Every structure is written in C-alpha cells, then in structure tokens.
Amino acid sequence: MTSPSLTGTTTSTTTALASADSVSKAFGGVTALDSVSLDIRPGESVGLLGPNGAGKSTLISLFCGLRRPDSGSVTLFGGTPSAPQSRHKLGITPQATAVPQTLRVSEAVNFVAAHYADPIPTDELLADFGLESTARQQCGGLSGGQQRRLLVALAMVGRPELVILDEPTTGLDVDARETLWRSLKEYRRTGGTLLITSHYLEEIQALSGRVVVMDHGSVIADGTVDEIRSRVAVSKVSFRTDLPPSSFAALPHSTDCTADDGGRVTIVTHDADATVRELVQRAMPFSQLEVRGASLEEAFLALTAKERS
Numbered sequence: 001m002t003s004p005s006l007t008g009t010t011t012s013t014t015t016a017l018a019s020a021d022s023v024s025k026a027f028g029g030v031t032a033l034d035s036v037s038l039d040i041r042p043g044e045s046v047g048l049l050g051p052n053g054a055g056k057s058t059l060i061s062l063f064c065g066l067r068r069p070d071s072g073s074v075t076l077f078g079g080t081p082s083a084p085q086s087r088h089k090l091g092i093t094p095q096a097t098a099v100p101q102t103l104r105v106s107e108a109v110n111f112v113a114a115h116y117a118d119p120i121p122t123d124e125l126l127a128d129f130g131l132e133s134t135a136r137q138q139c140g141g142l143s144g145g146q147q148r149r150l151l152v153a154l155a156m157v158g159r160p161e162l163v164i165l166d167e168p169t170t171g172l173d174v175d176a177r178e179t180l181w182r183s184l185k186e187y188r189r190t191g192g193t194l195l196i197t198s199h200y201l202e203e204i205q206a207l208s209g210r211v212v213v214m215d216h217g218s219v220i221a222d223g224t225v226d227e228i229r230s231r232v233a234v235s236k237v238s239f240r241t242d243l244p245p246s247s248f249a250a251l252p253h254s255t256d257c258t259a260d261d262g263g264r265v266t267i268v269t270h271d272a273d274a275t276v277r278e279l280v281q282r283a284m285p286f287s288q289l290e291v292r293g294a295s296l297e298e299a300f301l302a303l304t305a306k307e308r309s
C-alpha cells in the first residue's frame, strides 16, 4: 500500500492527532464515559480493549465528531471533530455500518475516492485488501467478510493519517482476518496511526504497540502489551507429576491449582521462583517444568474483574 501522505500537513509530530481531555458522556442515567483522558500520537497503533458496555464506541464517536461530550474536550487534528476540515485526514470504519448494496465495488471506491485530492487508485486499493476479483460485483452480493474488508478499504482510500476501526474483523474467517491484518500492518509500516477496538486479544497483540483498557467508562490501564501483562502479578507453573493436585494446593504464593487429564498440574502463583523452590525443597516429584507469565487475556480478565469487585 502506498504510504499515507504525510507531507504538506500542519500537524506537528509532537501533537496528538486525537485527544480527549477529562471527557464524560451519559445517555439518560447511564454513564458511558467518566472523565476519560486519552491522546493518540502520530505513528502509534493503539488497541482499545474493554468488556461490552465499557465505553469504547462512545469514545470513538466523540473522536469522529458523531457525538459531543457532556463535559471535557475532544480535539481531532487540533480542531473540533465535527468540523469537516478536522476529519479530512481521518479514516473510519464504525462497528455497525453497511456497504451501498447496489453499487459495484469499484463504483463505491471511486465515489469515496472522489472526495480526496490524492486517493489511492481503486485497483491498487482493491488489490491491497484482496478484493481485486470483486471490482465489478455489486456490493450487496459480496460475502459478509468481503463487505467488512471493503469497509476498511474505504476508510483507507484518502490516505488518512489516522484510521479508527471499531471491531474491524468481527465475523471474518481466519484468511480474511489475516488479509486485513497484513493491510493494516502495511499501513502502520508506512507511518499511519491506528486506533482499533477488538474483542480478539490476538488482534490487539498483532496490531497494537499500545493497549488501553477501559471498563465502566474509565481507562483502567494504558501501556505496552508487556506492561499490561506485568500489571497482573501472576505466573503459571506447570509440570507432570503422579501426585494429585491437592498435594500442591497449600504451597505458599499459589492462588489456584488444577490438573488436566494427561497428569499435568498447573499452579497459578504470585511468585513462580518461590513456588519452584518449594517443590524442590519438599522433594515433590515433577518433570517437564514450564513457567510462563500471564497472557494478555488473563491480564485483561484480572484487570476488569478487579474493577468489578
């Protein structure tokens, strides 16, 4: 994919492309956002994670100018998100949106491309998203996965500096998802900035350098994948043994102990080194020892569960 046009822009590299400052938003009695502050800086790829109802889509709708905050301020490319000139360098694929059913794929791309001074040529864009063979088909006849890819391609046609994607690969099969990931990685490689929400943690891990976790309308964690994982001070120690799992349940630092059918015991512990030392000191028989830190999924679940308790 051709690199986004980064020349001739007034955006300073130190200025956030999108910024929310102490933003709150309620719908009736429901608080969707509660004093959220978040900056998306040039070149970043930010993964927005959170359980259903956390406030992710509401925050995105503020960045895109679709809604206004009740309090706090939001800027997009230094201006008001609702102003057309602020949105000119923004590409977006909302969560629930539809392709124009009767237009051919190439017509839909040409229509959107006509709004930009230097759009990506239609053939090139369709090839980037694995849609070249669909150019003459009507959009309504595409499969669900092809429609989803087309919507993301339409977000890219104007060579945006910032792309916001709300759950871009929901419902896609593995091949379609990987095609989309490749295109998005290429966009990043050429200097593009990405804000993406997803319920697929492997997607966030594959595409995002920075992870922001939201729950109940607030940001509860913000860091690299490794930083988020290390926020949860648990590790897993697993090994094969002939002893029943109950033999290990009382080891210091352990919070959980389970066994699978193959005789492999897994201990969840706050101190993996101390747990392994105890196994050795107590002469407990074990083999094929493995120690690993929390996965992003475990960290995410632990962080959001803590918020709920």
Ligand SMILES: Nc1ncnc2c1ncn2[C@@H]1O[C@H](COP(=O)(O)OP(=O)(O)OP(=O)(O)O)[C@@H](O)[C@H]1O
Binding pocket: 027, 028, 030, 031, 032, 050, 051, 052, 053, 054, 055, 056, 057, 058, 059
């Ligand atoms: N238009 C609306 N009217 C009433 N309540 C709304 C509206 N939009 C959002 N909400 C409420 O605001 C809260 C945040 O919703 P939001 O859609 O931002 O969450 P989300 O993190 O995007 O969730 P999901 O992962 O399910 O898409 C929820 O409680 C939701 O029910």
